[in-house]
Amino acid sequence: MSAPNSNQRKACWGARDELWKCLDDNQDNASSCEQFQKEYEASCPAQWVKHFTKRRDFLKYKEKMQTEGFEPADGPKESQS
Amino acid sequence: MGYYKITCMLYESMTTCKELCHCSLKRLHLNQGQDNYRAKSYGVIRLNDHQGQQPPEPLPVHPAIIQKARFAGGSMLCLKRRMLGLVGFIGGDLHAMSGRLLRCTLRSSAVQQTSGSTHHPQRVWLSSQAPLCGHHTPKHRTGLYGPFTHPKQTLGSSRGPLFTQRVALSQGPNTSTAKIRLRTRLVVTLLFGGGLLGTWWYVRNEKQQNHRLQRIEQLKKVALGQGDFSLLDHRGHRRTKRDFLGSWVILYFGFTHCPDICPDELDKISAVVSALDKDQSLPVVQPLFVTVDPERDNVAALERYVKDFHPRLIGLTGTPEEVKVAGKDYRVYASPGPKDEDGDYIVDHTILIYLVNPDGLFLDYYNRMKDDVQIAESIRNHMKSYVKLPE
Numbered sequence: 001m002s003a004p005n006s007n008q009r010k011a012c013w014g015a016r017d018e019l020w021k022c023l024d025d026n027q028d029n030a031s032s033c034e035q036f037q038k039e040y041e042a043s044c045p046a047q048w049v050k051h052f053t054k055r056r057d058f059l060k061y062k063e064k065m066q067t068e069g070f071e072p073a074d075g076p077k078e079s080q081s
Numbered sequence: 082m083g084y085y086k087i088t089c090m091l092y093e094s095m096t097t098c099k100e101l102c103h104c105s106l107k108r109l110h111l112n113q114g115q116d117n118y119r120a121k122s123y124g125v126i127r128l129n130d131h132q133g134q135q136p137p138e139p140l141p142v143h144p145a146i147i148q149k150a151r152f153a154g155g156s157m158l159c160l161k162r163r164m165l166g167l168v169g170f171i172g173g174d175l176h177a178m179s180g181r182l183l184r185c186t187l188r189s190s191a192v193q194q195t196s197g198s199t200h201h202p203q204r205v206w207l208s209s210q211a212p213l214c215g216h217h218t219p220k221h222r223t224g225l226y227g228p229f230t231h232p233k234q235t236l237g238s239s240r241g242p243l244f245t246q247r248v249a250l251s252q253g254p255n256t257s258t259a260k261i262r263l264r265t266r267l268v269v270t271l272l273f274g275g276g277l278l279g280t281w282w283y284v285r286n287e288k289q290q291n292h293r294l295q296r297i298e299q300l301k302k303v304a305l306g307q308g309d310f311s312l313l314d315h316r317g318h319r320r321t322k323r324d325f326l327g328s329w330v331i332l333y334f335g336f337t338h339c340p341d342i343c344p345d346e347l348d349k350i351s352a353v354v355s356a357l358d359k360d361q362s363l364p365v366v367q368p369l370f371v372t373v374d375p376e377r378d379n380v381a382a383l384e385r386y387v388k389d390f391h392p393r394l395i396g397l398t399g400t401p402e403e404v405k406v407a408g409k410d411y412r413v414y415a416s417p418g419p420k421d422e423d424g425d426y427i428v429d430h431t432i433l434i435y436l437v438n439p440d441g442l443f444l445d446y447y448n449r450m451k452d453d454v455q456i457a458e459s460i461r462n463h464m465k466s467y468v469k470l471p472e
Contacts (some may be wrong), residue, residue: 003337
């Protein structure tokens with residue numbers, strides 16, 4: 001299995017962008033974007049699908065941090081003894 | 082008293098008070114030996130101001146005062162004292178300061194007189210008469226004299242020969258010395274300022290040079306890219322680091338199965354190289370792509386990959402050991418991820434673009450935040466300030 005060439009890469013990225021646009025429009029409701037999902041999985045290697053899914057999760061999380069703020073985690077608890 | 086003061090203030094002389102007028106008058110009177118002088122001395126006079134325009138209305142002023150003021154104004158002798166006089170005047174200490182000033186003024190005017198014409202017997206007499214007016218000083222108010230202009234036009238038609246002469250004499254030395262003084266001061270100031278600027282600029286350059294050398298020392302200590310690598314290029318030719326010495330190198334570590342980052346960065350590098358190529362004055366930059374995934378990225382794979390980017394881009398691969406050595410050289414982190422059912426995996430790796438100078442020294446790095454314009458600019462600056470290391 002060889003690496004995707006430039007055209008294949010662009011096709012994969014296009015499908016990914018379509019899917020993400022659909023998800024944004026539908027508030028991440030995966031059921032309404034099933035068609036895009038299928039197309040996306042067909043265009044991209046499996047590893048890339050996993051990679052981009054993780055990337056989307058991270059971007060959403062980052063956006064949440066920036067808009068809603070966050071609570072810093074507690075530091076290490078001091079030991080009792 | 083107020084009348085004279087106002088009049089003379091308009092002509093930039095704060096000097097006159099009645100007593101002073103009389104003092105000057107007395108001198109002239111004694112000079113001339115003419116009683117009729119007094120009658121004529123208070124005639125109407127027109128004076129030009131500095132722009133050569135007439136003042137709005139004719140103002141009666143004693144011509145002796147004009148003379149005196151100009152003489153005094155033209156002399157550097159009593160500048161300090163005149164300043165003191167001004168200060169004194171402002172400070173309200175009229176008696177002491179003004180007395181000094183008046184004496185000084187009279188003396189200087191006497192000097193002016195003497196330096197001028199040579200055939201006035203009165204001149205010697207004048208200087209001897211200087212203290213005469215000093216007696217009046219307690220009541221006088223004096224201040225800073227300013228130079229006048231063109232008394233010639235301003236004096237009344239009937240004047241004594243002494244006056245005309247004084248006028249003629251007073252024109253030359255006063256205005257020209259004033260001009261010379263101003264010019265000298267300007268020149269001196271400019272020279273001084275220029276000297277300061279020059280010194281500052283020189284010091285700044287020295288500092289910058291020191292900084293540059295310091296940074297080079299630091300990079301040498303870090304010693305990235307000091308080792309030698311030996312890899313195969315995408316055409317199957319063996320290449321070592323030595324082959325690239327003498328040219329600028331843009332280096333990127335990646336792998337062909339990279340989902341998005343490597344293609345993005347390689348596109349960016351291509352844009353940078355194209356931009357730098359446009360500038361004929363800059364040396365040529367060699368882009369290199371070294372794989373961190375030697376198991377999958379063989380020569381053929383690399384060849385397929387690099388042709389999508391800049392034509393000069395060279396892909397480099399080799400055995401896992403060779404690749405590891407090259408990676409270690411630049412402290413590149415690379416970690417293959419878990420394999421999926423296809424055997425596909427993604428390699429987590431350092432995504433920096435490295436700049437290497439013709440001496441093989443690592444100079445700079447660029448991350449994802451820098452766009453191609455910024456990188457090109459930075460490389461241009463490095464090239465311009467590149468100093469060849471002495472062997």
